[in-house]
Amino acid sequence: MRSSTPTEPRFLPTELGLVEAVETVGLPVRLTVCDGKVYTLWKPLVDRLRQESPVITVAGGETAKSLPTARRLWKKLWQYRIDKGQAVLLIGGGSVLDLGGFCAATWKRGVPFISVPTTFIAQIDAAIGGKTGLNFKEGKNLLGVYAQPVAILGYRGFLETLPKPEVRGGWAEAIKHALIVGGDLWEKLQGVSFKEPPSMELLAELAAVKVNIVRQDPYEEKGLRHVLNLGHTLGHVWETLSLRTERPLSHGEAVAIGLLQEGYLSLPPAALEALRTLMERAGLLNPLPDFTWKAWEKALLQDKKIRDGQLRMPLLQAIGQVKVDSLPIQALREATRWYRQEVRP
Structure with missing residues (x-):
């Protein structure tokens, strides 16, 4: 959501701590957007985090930040009737968080989203600050809005499986x-x-x-x-x-x-x-x-x-x-x- 106060990340030492942190946000997770590779590597944990919500997997990297991918997510937000009393859970690196944050921020002028960064860069940089966006033509982040996640939850364990x-x-x-x-x-x-x-x-x-x-x-x-x-x-x-x-x-x-x-x-x-x-x-x-x-x-x-x-x-x-x-x-x-x-x- 748009706010002048940046959301501060919380770093959890265990998988259980991460699951509990999502639960304590206080909003039901209605849709989960997850990097496909992360879902393959961490499926049991992701399934606990998503609270039985539908999970949409997307490819990581800059190619994810495109209008066709955003259109696909907007269709899912429509299909599952996401509203301001529910949360979209985003799990992945900076590109997935940029994409998912942009789609959540532009849906009904902003629905809540929770960011779970899974890369080194995302945990210390990309997930923080409220910038969301898509690439257009050959320009990076030319389409974008400011929107703060309701929570940023980091878990170092994800970094152990990074290339x-x-x-x-x-x-x-x-x-x-x-x-x-x-x-x-x-x-x-x-x-x-x-x-x-x-x-x-x-x-x-x-x-x-x-x-x-x-x-x-x-x-x-x-x-x-x-x-x-x-x-x-x-x-x-x-x-x-x-x-x-x-x-x-x-x-x-x-x-x-x-x-x-x-x-x-x-x-x-x-x-x-x-x-x-x-x-x-x-x-x-x-x-x-x-x-x-x-x-x-x-x-x-x-x-x-x-x-x-x-x-x-x-x-x-x-x-x-x-x-x-x-x-x-x-x-x-x-x-x-x-x-x-x-x-x-």
């Missing part, structure tokens, strides 16, 4: 959060094992970074929330350009490339090298997908932050210090050339 690229991608968003706040969180990441998901305590700390920023600027009206787009300007470009390749980049892997390229534009050399070293240890220095400059510019120009050929984007001045500034598109070309020549030729 390794998804775990690495989650660490990219974790690094982004640490770059924004610096200090103790940045120092903690210097000593973690990037081969495994973080502890429940670290998940909660990482999620709190986004909650605290969104609380100050829920609808991006003050410019404070723009810092959360760190790495995403170029990251979205690489994610889009990789979709039709043999090895598409995950969202987190694409953001990691964006973080380093955008860091090149503004960080002092020592800080840039520290970021590059951490990215390398995390296994996040991927090669760029094959692209033409025409396709690159077309993808970049879909960015919602472009004004008169200038991009308003967050730039790192130092670890823990981010400033939103305007840059010409040519500067992003230079960052791309640097990465391709100096980081991953």
Whole structure:
């Protein structure tokens, strides 16, 4: 539901705790939308969570965020007569939550929904903040509304079954959060094992970074929330350009490339090298997908932050210090050339 107060995630230590948390929301679950792979891996748990409601499975990933898939869900909302006294339960990664949240928010001007994020990125970032949306043509999230779930319920157990690229991608968003706040969180990441998901305590700390920023600027009206787009300007470009390749980049892997390229534009050399070293240890220095400059510019120009050929984007001045500034598109070309020549030729 639309609210200026962000819903804070709760992290549950056990499957039973997760089931009980859904029950204590106080609304009957009338329809469940679940990532198909998650349902296959976690069917007994999902069946307990959905409270005998019908379950609709959808494919995860960016292809889920389409008008045909949304139309399918709206038809189910109609079929099962979902109203404001019931809840739609969403179980999956960021794309499934974006899709399901958008459909719930636009049905009858908003019906309640519960988010159960099952990926690393979703638990610390994508599920938080109230952004829902669909992709349109080749643009990401061009259709969307703000809507807060009535609850966000995280369970670390889901992360144990993630493919390794998804775990690495989650660490990219974790690094982004640490770059924004610096200090103790940045120092903690210097000593973690990037081969495994973080502890429940670290998940909660990482999620709190986004909650605290969104609380100050829920609808991006003050410019404070723009810092959360760190790495995403170029990251979205690489994610889009990789979709039709043999090895598409995950969202987190694409953001990691964006973080380093955008860091090149503004960080002092020592800080840039520290970021590059951490990215390398995390296994996040991927090669760029094959692209033409025409396709690159077309993808970049879909960015919602472009004004008169200038991009308003967050730039790192130092670890823990981010400033939103305007840059010409040519500067992003230079960052791309640097990465391709100096980081991953």
